[in-house]
Amino acid sequence: MAEPTLSALDPEIARLIKEENKREHETLRLIASENYASRAVMEATGSCLTNKYSEGYAKKRYYEGQESIDQIEELAISRLKTLFGAEHVNVQPYSGSPANLAVYLAFCKPGDTIMGLGLPFGGHLTHGHSVSITGMYFKSVPYGVRKEDCRIDMEEVRKLAKEHRPKLLWAGTTAYPRTLDFAAFRSIADEVGAVLAADIAHISGLVATGVHPSPVGIADVVTSTTHKTFRGPRGGMIFTKKEHAAAIDKAVFPGLQGGPHNHTTAGIAVAALEAQAPEYKVYTQNIVDNAKALGEALVARGFSVVTGGTDNHLLLIDLTNKNVPGKVASKALARAGMVANYNAVPFDPRKPFDPSGLRLGTPAVTSRKMGKDVMLKLADWMDEIVSAPEDEAKIARVAGEVRDLCASYPAPGIVV
Protein backbone atom coordinates (compact mmCIF):
# COMPACT_ATOMS: atom_id res chain seq x y z
CA MET A 1 0.00 0.00 0.00
CA ALA A 2 1.24 3.49 -0.85
CA GLU A 3 2.37 5.63 2.06
CA PRO A 4 -0.19 8.23 3.16
CA THR A 5 0.35 11.84 2.14
CA LEU A 6 0.79 14.47 4.84
CA SER A 7 -2.81 15.63 4.50
CA ALA A 8 -4.07 12.06 4.81
CA LEU A 9 -1.84 11.24 7.77
CA ASP A 10 -1.90 14.52 9.68
CA PRO A 11 -4.60 16.85 8.38
CA GLU A 12 -4.04 19.31 11.23
CA ILE A 13 -0.41 19.96 10.37
CA ALA A 14 -1.19 19.89 6.63
CA ARG A 15 -3.86 22.55 7.16
CA LEU A 16 -1.51 24.76 9.19
CA ILE A 17 1.20 24.53 6.53
CA LYS A 18 -1.37 25.41 3.88
CA GLU A 19 -2.48 28.41 5.93
CA GLU A 20 1.11 29.57 6.38
CA ASN A 21 1.69 29.16 2.63
CA LYS A 22 -1.38 31.36 1.99
CA ARG A 23 -0.22 33.94 4.54
CA GLU A 24 3.24 34.06 2.95
CA HIS A 25 1.66 34.52 -0.47
CA GLU A 26 -0.92 37.15 0.49
CA THR A 27 1.15 39.40 2.73
CA LEU A 28 4.24 41.53 2.32
CA ARG A 29 7.20 40.06 4.17
CA LEU A 30 9.09 43.04 5.57
CA ILE A 31 11.00 41.36 8.38
CA ALA A 32 14.60 42.23 7.57
CA SER A 33 15.93 38.80 8.54
CA GLU A 34 13.42 36.81 6.47
CA ASN A 35 13.30 35.81 2.83
CA TYR A 36 11.81 33.18 0.51
CA ALA A 37 14.02 30.18 -0.21
CA SER A 38 13.64 28.97 -3.77
CA ARG A 39 11.74 25.84 -4.73
CA ALA A 40 15.08 24.12 -5.46
CA VAL A 41 16.40 24.97 -1.98
CA MET A 42 13.17 23.70 -0.43
CA GLU A 43 13.37 20.47 -2.44
CA ALA A 44 16.87 19.84 -1.11
CA THR A 45 15.87 20.57 2.48
CA GLY A 46 12.76 18.40 2.23
CA SER A 47 14.73 15.40 0.99
CA CYS A 48 15.89 12.04 2.39
CA LEU A 49 19.07 13.74 3.59
CA THR A 50 17.24 14.49 6.83
CA ASN A 51 17.56 10.78 7.63
CA LYS A 52 21.34 10.58 7.69
CA TYR A 53 23.79 10.93 10.57
CA SER A 54 27.30 12.05 9.66
CA GLU A 55 29.24 13.24 12.69
CA GLY A 56 32.65 14.47 11.62
CA TYR A 57 33.77 16.05 8.36
CA ALA A 58 34.05 14.70 4.81
CA LYS A 59 36.16 11.52 4.71
CA LYS A 60 36.50 11.55 8.52
CA ARG A 61 33.08 10.44 9.72
CA TYR A 62 31.95 8.26 12.58
CA TYR A 63 29.24 6.47 10.58
CA GLU A 64 29.25 4.55 7.32
CA GLY A 65 27.14 5.38 4.26
CA GLN A 66 28.53 8.86 3.56
CA GLU A 67 29.04 8.46 -0.21
CA SER A 68 26.56 11.21 -1.14
CA ILE A 69 26.81 13.22 2.08
CA ASP A 70 30.56 13.84 1.72
CA GLN A 71 30.09 15.08 -1.83
CA ILE A 72 27.20 17.34 -0.83
CA GLU A 73 29.18 18.93 2.01
CA GLU A 74 32.26 19.33 -0.18
CA LEU A 75 30.18 20.95 -2.93
CA ALA A 76 28.61 23.40 -0.46
CA ILE A 77 32.07 24.30 0.84
CA SER A 78 33.72 24.71 -2.55
CA ARG A 79 30.88 26.87 -3.88
CA LEU A 80 31.00 29.11 -0.80
CA LYS A 81 34.80 29.37 -0.99
CA THR A 82 34.50 30.63 -4.55
CA LEU A 83 31.64 32.97 -3.75
CA PHE A 84 33.17 34.58 -0.66
CA GLY A 85 36.88 34.11 -1.45
CA ALA A 86 37.33 32.22 1.82
CA GLU A 87 40.27 29.99 2.73
CA HIS A 88 38.16 27.67 4.88
CA VAL A 89 34.41 27.16 5.30
CA ASN A 90 32.39 25.21 7.85
CA VAL A 91 28.73 24.66 6.88
CA GLN A 92 27.67 22.62 9.89
CA PRO A 93 26.45 25.23 12.44
CA TYR A 94 22.73 24.77 12.98
CA SER A 95 22.18 28.51 12.68
CA GLY A 96 23.74 31.88 13.48
CA SER A 97 23.80 31.61 17.27
CA PRO A 98 25.56 28.21 17.27
CA ALA A 99 28.02 29.60 14.70
CA ASN A 100 28.80 32.48 17.04
CA LEU A 101 29.13 30.14 20.03
CA ALA A 102 31.70 28.17 18.03
CA VAL A 103 33.75 31.36 17.74
CA TYR A 104 33.74 31.77 21.54
CA LEU A 105 34.68 28.14 22.03
CA ALA A 106 37.50 28.36 19.48
CA PHE A 107 39.07 31.58 20.76
CA CYS A 108 37.97 32.36 24.34
CA LYS A 109 37.86 30.96 27.85
CA PRO A 110 34.96 31.72 30.22
CA GLY A 111 35.60 35.04 31.93
CA ASP A 112 37.49 36.57 28.99
CA THR A 113 36.55 40.07 27.96
CA ILE A 114 34.65 40.41 24.71
CA MET A 115 33.26 43.42 22.85
CA GLY A 116 30.33 43.77 20.48
CA LEU A 117 27.67 46.27 19.47
CA GLY A 118 25.13 46.44 22.30
CA LEU A 119 21.73 44.94 21.53
CA PRO A 120 19.90 48.23 22.18
CA PHE A 121 22.02 49.78 19.42
CA GLY A 122 21.46 47.05 16.83
CA GLY A 123 23.82 44.28 17.98
CA HIS A 124 22.90 40.62 18.37
CA LEU A 125 22.13 38.70 21.58
CA THR A 126 25.19 36.52 21.02
CA HIS A 127 27.56 39.48 20.84
CA GLY A 128 27.59 39.59 24.64
CA HIS A 129 24.10 40.69 25.66
CA SER A 130 23.42 40.18 29.37
CA VAL A 131 20.63 37.59 29.02
CA SER A 132 22.60 35.49 26.51
CA ILE A 133 25.13 32.87 27.60
CA THR A 134 27.68 35.11 25.87
CA GLY A 135 26.98 37.87 28.37
CA MET A 136 26.93 35.45 31.31
CA TYR A 137 30.08 33.41 30.66
CA PHE A 138 32.19 36.28 29.32
CA LYS A 139 32.91 39.79 30.53
CA SER A 140 31.01 41.79 27.97
CA VAL A 141 31.90 45.40 27.21
CA PRO A 142 29.37 46.65 24.67
CA TYR A 143 29.99 49.60 22.41
CA GLY A 144 27.19 51.77 21.07
CA VAL A 145 26.42 54.35 18.44
CA ARG A 146 26.90 58.12 18.43
CA LYS A 147 24.01 60.10 19.88
CA GLU A 148 24.12 62.69 17.06
CA ASP A 149 23.83 60.40 14.05
CA CYS A 150 23.25 56.89 15.48
CA ARG A 151 26.30 55.52 13.65
CA ILE A 152 28.96 53.31 15.22
CA ASP A 153 31.67 55.55 16.59
CA MET A 154 34.95 53.82 15.72
CA GLU A 155 36.84 56.15 18.06
CA GLU A 156 34.63 54.98 20.94
CA VAL A 157 35.25 51.37 19.92
CA ARG A 158 39.01 52.06 19.90
CA LYS A 159 38.91 53.80 23.27
CA LEU A 160 36.92 50.99 24.91
CA ALA A 161 39.11 48.34 23.31
CA LYS A 162 42.29 50.01 24.59
CA GLU A 163 40.81 50.30 28.06
CA HIS A 164 39.38 46.75 28.29
CA ARG A 165 41.75 44.77 25.98
CA PRO A 166 39.11 42.28 24.75
CA LYS A 167 40.06 38.79 23.66
CA LEU A 168 37.37 38.95 20.99
CA LEU A 169 35.93 41.90 19.08
CA TRP A 170 32.66 41.50 17.15
CA ALA A 171 31.84 43.54 14.07
CA GLY A 172 28.26 42.62 13.30
CA THR A 173 24.69 43.81 13.60
CA THR A 174 21.04 42.86 13.38
CA ALA A 175 19.38 46.25 13.25
CA TYR A 176 21.91 48.68 11.84
CA PRO A 177 21.29 50.30 8.46
CA ARG A 178 24.82 51.44 7.62
CA THR A 179 27.97 49.95 6.10
CA LEU A 180 30.41 48.40 8.55
CA ASP A 181 34.02 49.53 8.33
CA PHE A 182 35.75 46.17 8.69
CA ALA A 183 39.21 47.64 8.05
CA ALA A 184 38.77 50.02 10.99
CA PHE A 185 37.68 47.11 13.22
CA ARG A 186 40.78 45.20 12.03
CA SER A 187 43.14 47.98 13.00
CA ILE A 188 41.54 48.23 16.47
CA ALA A 189 41.74 44.47 16.95
CA ASP A 190 45.42 44.58 15.96
CA GLU A 191 46.14 47.46 18.35
CA VAL A 192 44.82 45.49 21.32
CA GLY A 193 45.67 41.94 20.20
CA ALA A 194 42.01 40.84 19.85
CA VAL A 195 40.56 38.22 17.56
CA LEU A 196 38.27 39.98 15.07
CA ALA A 197 34.99 38.20 14.34
CA ALA A 198 32.56 39.58 11.77
CA ASP A 199 28.93 38.45 11.96
CA ILE A 200 27.43 39.04 8.51
CA ALA A 201 24.19 37.13 9.09
CA HIS A 202 22.03 39.94 7.78
CA ILE A 203 24.22 41.05 4.91
CA SER A 204 25.87 37.86 3.63
CA GLY A 205 23.92 37.99 0.36
CA LEU A 206 25.10 41.55 -0.17
CA VAL A 207 28.66 40.59 0.77
CA ALA A 208 28.64 37.64 -1.66
CA THR A 209 28.12 40.00 -4.59
CA GLY A 210 30.17 42.97 -3.38
CA VAL A 211 27.10 45.14 -2.72
CA HIS A 212 28.45 45.44 0.86
CA PRO A 213 32.24 45.31 1.48
CA SER A 214 33.45 41.89 2.60
CA PRO A 215 35.21 41.12 5.89
CA VAL A 216 36.53 37.84 4.49
CA GLY A 217 40.33 38.07 4.53
CA ILE A 218 40.13 41.00 6.98
CA ALA A 219 38.47 39.40 10.01
CA ASP A 220 39.97 36.27 11.56
CA VAL A 221 36.60 34.60 11.41
CA VAL A 222 33.29 35.43 9.75
CA THR A 223 29.95 33.92 10.75
CA SER A 224 26.59 34.03 9.05
CA THR A 225 23.16 32.54 8.89
CA THR A 226 22.17 31.25 5.47
CA HIS A 227 18.52 32.31 5.21
CA LYS A 228 18.47 36.10 5.27
CA THR A 229 19.75 38.10 2.28
CA PHE A 230 21.62 34.92 1.28
CA ARG A 231 18.21 33.25 0.64
CA GLY A 232 19.14 29.69 1.51
CA PRO A 233 17.66 27.33 4.07
CA ARG A 234 17.74 28.05 7.81
CA GLY A 235 21.35 27.30 8.74
CA GLY A 236 24.76 28.70 9.60
CA MET A 237 28.21 28.99 8.06
CA ILE A 238 31.65 30.09 9.23
CA PHE A 239 34.48 31.40 7.04
CA THR A 240 37.94 31.52 8.46
CA LYS A 241 41.58 31.86 7.62
CA LYS A 242 43.48 28.57 7.23
CA GLU A 243 45.32 29.09 10.49
CA HIS A 244 42.05 28.98 12.45
CA ALA A 245 40.37 26.20 10.44
CA ALA A 246 41.13 23.37 12.87
CA ALA A 247 40.03 25.38 15.92
CA ILE A 248 36.72 26.35 14.32
CA ASP A 249 35.99 22.85 13.01
CA LYS A 250 36.74 21.36 16.42
CA ALA A 251 34.53 23.93 18.12
CA VAL A 252 31.55 23.15 15.87
CA PHE A 253 32.03 19.38 16.10
CA PRO A 254 32.58 17.86 18.61
CA GLY A 255 32.65 21.04 20.72
CA LEU A 256 29.06 22.15 20.33
CA GLN A 257 27.17 19.90 17.99
CA GLY A 258 26.63 16.30 16.99
CA GLY A 259 25.54 15.35 13.50
CA PRO A 260 25.20 18.11 10.93
CA HIS A 261 21.82 18.66 9.29
CA ASN A 262 22.65 17.27 5.87
CA HIS A 263 19.36 18.38 4.28
CA THR A 264 20.29 21.93 5.27
CA THR A 265 23.82 21.51 3.92
CA ALA A 266 22.34 20.49 0.55
CA GLY A 267 20.05 23.54 0.64
CA ILE A 268 23.05 25.77 1.37
CA ALA A 269 24.90 24.25 -1.60
CA VAL A 270 21.90 25.01 -3.85
CA ALA A 271 21.64 28.57 -2.52
CA ALA A 272 25.37 29.06 -3.16
CA LEU A 273 24.89 27.92 -6.76
CA GLU A 274 21.98 30.36 -7.15
CA ALA A 275 24.14 33.13 -5.69
CA GLN A 276 26.79 32.55 -8.37
CA ALA A 277 24.35 33.48 -11.14
CA PRO A 278 24.64 37.02 -12.60
CA GLU A 279 20.98 37.72 -11.75
CA TYR A 280 21.71 37.25 -8.05
CA LYS A 281 24.06 40.25 -8.15
CA VAL A 282 21.23 42.27 -9.72
CA TYR A 283 18.88 40.93 -7.02
CA THR A 284 21.14 42.03 -4.16
CA GLN A 285 21.62 45.50 -5.67
CA ASN A 286 17.83 45.75 -6.03
CA ILE A 287 17.40 44.91 -2.33
CA VAL A 288 19.49 47.95 -1.42
CA ASP A 289 17.88 50.20 -4.05
CA ASN A 290 14.45 49.23 -2.75
CA ALA A 291 15.44 49.89 0.87
CA LYS A 292 16.80 53.33 -0.09
CA ALA A 293 13.63 54.13 -2.08
CA LEU A 294 11.39 53.02 0.79
CA GLY A 295 13.45 55.07 3.25
CA GLU A 296 13.25 58.20 1.12
CA ALA A 297 9.51 57.77 0.63
CA LEU A 298 8.98 57.35 4.37
CA VAL A 299 11.09 60.43 5.16
CA ALA A 300 8.99 62.37 2.64
CA ARG A 301 5.91 61.28 4.61
CA GLY A 302 7.29 62.59 7.90
CA PHE A 303 8.77 59.36 9.28
CA SER A 304 11.94 59.58 11.33
CA VAL A 305 14.35 57.10 9.74
CA VAL A 306 17.27 56.28 12.05
CA THR A 307 20.54 57.62 10.51
CA GLY A 308 18.41 59.29 7.83
CA GLY A 309 18.36 56.31 5.50
CA THR A 310 20.18 53.08 4.74
CA ASP A 311 23.18 51.57 2.95
CA ASN A 312 21.85 48.02 3.16
CA HIS A 313 18.65 45.98 3.22
CA LEU A 314 17.01 47.42 6.32
CA LEU A 315 15.46 50.52 7.78
CA LEU A 316 14.93 51.42 11.40
CA ILE A 317 12.05 53.81 11.97
CA ASP A 318 11.64 55.81 15.18
CA LEU A 319 7.91 56.33 15.62
CA THR A 320 8.18 58.74 18.55
CA ASN A 321 7.13 61.72 16.41
CA LYS A 322 4.10 59.76 15.19
CA ASN A 323 2.97 59.16 18.78
CA VAL A 324 2.52 55.45 18.07
CA PRO A 325 4.54 52.80 19.93
CA GLY A 326 6.42 50.35 17.69
CA LYS A 327 4.34 47.39 18.83
CA VAL A 328 1.00 49.09 18.10
CA ALA A 329 2.28 50.07 14.66
CA SER A 330 3.71 46.63 13.80
CA LYS A 331 0.52 44.87 14.90
CA ALA A 332 -1.69 47.22 12.86
CA LEU A 333 0.62 46.89 9.84
CA ALA A 334 0.50 43.10 10.15
CA ARG A 335 -3.31 43.18 10.16
CA ALA A 336 -3.02 45.25 6.98
CA GLY A 337 -0.78 42.60 5.39
CA MET A 338 2.59 44.30 5.97
CA VAL A 339 4.51 42.02 8.29
CA ALA A 340 7.46 43.67 10.04
CA ASN A 341 8.75 43.71 13.63
CA TYR A 342 8.78 46.26 16.41
CA ASN A 343 12.30 47.14 17.42
CA ALA A 344 14.21 49.28 19.88
CA VAL A 345 15.85 52.36 18.43
CA PRO A 346 19.15 53.71 19.77
CA PHE A 347 18.71 55.48 23.14
CA ASP A 348 15.14 54.20 23.28
CA PRO A 349 13.35 55.45 26.41
CA ARG A 350 10.81 52.61 26.10
CA LYS A 351 11.25 48.95 27.14
CA PRO A 352 12.54 46.31 24.65
CA PHE A 353 9.18 44.49 24.64
CA ASP A 354 7.35 47.75 23.92
CA PRO A 355 9.88 49.90 22.08
CA SER A 356 9.62 53.05 19.97
CA GLY A 357 10.66 51.65 16.64
CA LEU A 358 9.93 49.46 13.71
CA ARG A 359 12.44 47.48 11.64
CA LEU A 360 11.74 46.99 7.94
CA GLY A 361 13.65 44.95 5.39
CA THR A 362 13.44 44.59 1.63
CA PRO A 363 15.08 41.18 0.88
CA ALA A 364 11.81 39.24 0.63
CA VAL A 365 9.77 41.79 -1.34
CA THR A 366 12.72 42.07 -3.72
CA SER A 367 12.68 38.27 -4.12
CA ARG A 368 9.11 38.78 -5.38
CA LYS A 369 10.57 41.15 -7.98
CA MET A 370 8.85 44.17 -6.48
CA GLY A 371 10.57 47.44 -7.41
CA LYS A 372 10.59 51.11 -6.51
CA ASP A 373 6.98 51.69 -7.60
CA VAL A 374 5.85 49.16 -5.01
CA MET A 375 8.09 50.77 -2.36
CA LEU A 376 6.26 54.08 -2.91
CA LYS A 377 2.91 52.31 -2.58
CA LEU A 378 4.16 50.64 0.57
CA ALA A 379 5.16 53.98 2.08
CA ASP A 380 1.66 55.31 1.36
CA TRP A 381 0.01 52.32 3.00
CA MET A 382 2.33 52.52 6.02
CA ASP A 383 1.58 56.18 6.41
CA GLU A 384 -2.16 55.47 6.32
CA ILE A 385 -1.96 52.67 8.87
CA VAL A 386 0.48 54.31 11.28
CA SER A 387 -1.66 57.46 11.30
CA ALA A 388 -4.73 55.43 12.32
CA PRO A 389 -3.60 52.10 13.83
CA GLU A 390 -7.04 51.43 15.30
CA ASP A 391 -9.10 52.13 12.18
CA GLU A 392 -10.08 48.54 11.39
CA ALA A 393 -12.06 49.50 8.28
CA LYS A 394 -9.01 51.19 6.80
CA ILE A 395 -6.81 48.26 7.85
CA ALA A 396 -9.16 45.79 6.14
CA ARG A 397 -9.22 47.91 2.97
CA VAL A 398 -5.40 48.08 2.83
CA ALA A 399 -5.12 44.35 3.56
CA GLY A 400 -7.30 43.74 0.48
CA GLU A 401 -5.13 46.03 -1.64
CA VAL A 402 -2.00 44.26 -0.39
CA ARG A 403 -3.54 40.89 -1.28
CA ASP A 404 -4.33 42.13 -4.79
CA LEU A 405 -0.77 43.38 -5.21
CA CYS A 406 0.72 40.12 -3.94
CA ALA A 407 -1.32 38.16 -6.48
CA SER A 408 0.78 39.75 -9.24
CA TYR A 409 4.15 39.02 -7.59
CA PRO A 410 4.64 35.29 -6.95
CA ALA A 411 7.04 34.48 -4.13
CA PRO A 412 9.81 31.95 -4.82
CA GLY A 413 9.08 28.58 -3.27
CA ILE A 414 5.45 29.40 -2.46
CA VAL A 415 2.84 27.23 -4.14
CA VAL A 416 -0.31 29.20 -4.98
Ligand code: DSN
Ligand atom coordinates in the same frame (compact mmCIF):
# COMPACT_ATOMS: atom_id res chain seq x y z
N1 DSN B 1 16.49 36.92 14.71
C1 DSN B 1 17.37 37.56 13.77
C2 DSN B 1 16.86 38.89 13.32
O1 DSN B 1 15.65 39.02 13.19
O2 DSN B 1 17.63 39.79 13.08
C3 DSN B 1 18.74 37.66 14.26
O3 DSN B 1 19.16 36.45 14.75
